[in-house]
Amino acid sequence: MRRTPETVRDNPLAALTAAPAAADFAATAERFSLYACPSCKGDLALLEDGLRCQVCQITYPLLDGIPDFMPADIHRDPNQIVRNVARVDRLARVYESRWWYPLVLSVYAGWRKTLLPEMVRVVGEMIHTDGRLILDAACGPGTLGRRILAPDQALYGADISWGMLRAGQDYARRDGLSGIHFARAKVEMLPFRPLSFDAAICGGALHLFPDTVAALQEIGRTMKPGAPLAVTTFVSGRSGILRFRRIREYMRATQGLHVFALAELEDCLMQAGFVGFAPRLYGSWVVFRAIRCGASTRGA
């Protein structure tokens, strides 16, 4: 959909638009240089009020420094999670409360099987890299990414939910984390140049994407060959609530949530151009690592 200055003005969040000050323009331009048009993947020009694709004739607005790559009318999106993103926005209020993550991990991994600090440690080890640029796909408020990032690294988070992104931006500012950059975008249409990232994570979201292989392919497109990917998602494990078939079916029917088998995950990764699948199971919750195929990994 074509974005015009009028559609930006019509959006109440446009009031929050922060035009970069002239002195900061070079730094801002460098920060935004990684972004590409999510439709044609072409270059974007940095304007005062947004990023413009000359090919598609679209200006993606900047709202409080966060570029918005989502189409204006998400209510017609085929993906029910995108259509109902207001629910995710509401979840953002409690997402990093003391009880939310422990509750989720108890329900899916099993009572006291693991906690967020262990997830952060394991995911951090899986994507350990000397490289500088990390992608956080479906980042939420950057729950994993913010905790993993080294001081000399930069994290680019993409998520469909304003509520999550704004919460993440507030936490990053509160904690003085200047290397965290959020964008509103679908994982299936990432607004990044190809071969950009040295590592990628995707926490608690793979089971939400309607087409797993397409989403992984799009993540892989933005990664350098040989770059590690770490994912947390749901599997039909031996403990945790998803060991019950009826619950898996119910979650699928009501929330479009897909519960993977391990072999299925490996197959999806292979089809999407990843190798070296290494899962670590916590009941119905899995953390896995895979490597983006490239010259040095072919046949690995």
Ligand SMILES: C[S@@+](CC[C@H](N)C(=O)[O-])C[C@H]1O[C@@H](n2cnc3c(N)ncnc32)[C@H](O)[C@@H]1O
């Ligand atoms: C359970 S939260 C996970 C947040 C964080 N990554 C974590 O590890 O805690 C799932 C996130 O996926 C996002 N999401 C769902 N479908 C998406 C899609 N197609 N593209 C981008 N984000 C999506 C939601 O908005 C939500 O913030």
Ligand SMILES: [Zn+2]
């Ligand atoms: Zn374009």
